[in-house]
Amino acid sequence: xxxxxxxxxxxxxxxxxxxxxxxxxxxxxxxxxxxxxxxxxxxxxxxxxxxxxxxxxxxxxxxxxxxxxxxxxxxxxxxxxxxxxxxxxxxxxxxxxxxxxxxxxxxxxxxxxxxxx
Numbered sequence: 001x002x003x004x005x006x007x008x009x010x011x012x013x014x015x016x017x018x019x020x021x022x023x024x025x026x027x028x029x030x031x032x033x034x035x036x037x038x039x040x041x042x043x044x045x046x047x048x049x050x051x052x053x054x055x056x057x058x059x060x061x062x063x064x065x066x067x068x069x070x071x072x073x074x075x076x077x078x079x080x081x082x083x084x085x086x087x088x089x090x091x092x093x094x095x096x097x098x099x100x101x102x103x104x105x106x107x108x109x110x111x112x113x114x115x116x117x
Contacts, residue, residue: 038113038114038115039085039088039113039114039115040101040111040112040113041066041078041081041082041085041111041112041114042078042109042110042111043066043068043076043077043078043109043110043111043112044076044077044078044079044108044109045075045076045103045108045109045110046074046075046076046077047108049070049075049076050103050105051075051076051100051103051110052100052103053100053101053102053103054099054100055070055099055100056097056098056099056100057069057070057075057076057097057098057099057100057112058095058096058097058098059089059095059096059097059098059112059114060094060095061086061089061090061094061095064080064086065077065078065079065080065081066078066081066085066089068098068110068112076110076112078112096114097114098112098113098114099112099113099114100112101113
């Protein structure tokens with residue numbers, strides 16, 4: 001009875017299992033859109049540097065200030081970021097990739113946004 005039943009129902013079982021395998025292949029534990037809150041920090045842009053909106057920069061924690069780097073060159077500094085931002089940077093081992101959301105040539109400031117836990 002057991003072997004006969006398995007060979008008779010084998011095709012239907014494979015079809016059902018393949019559908020379940022496709023569902024298992026889709027990652028649904030964490031949603032595709034990040035649930036972390038995007039943080040914005042105001043940076044003072046160094047003299048002679050310009051930033052473009054959407055540009056990605058590496059931000060490094062140095063002491064109690066944040067320095068935005070383009071390659072190896074510092075382009076902006078946030079001298080007094082909030083303590084919550086500093087704590088999140090320490091958890092991220094001191095480096096985070098940020099995106100320029102606004103740049104003002106007149107005031108030489110820029111808003112940089114990054115995702116932190």
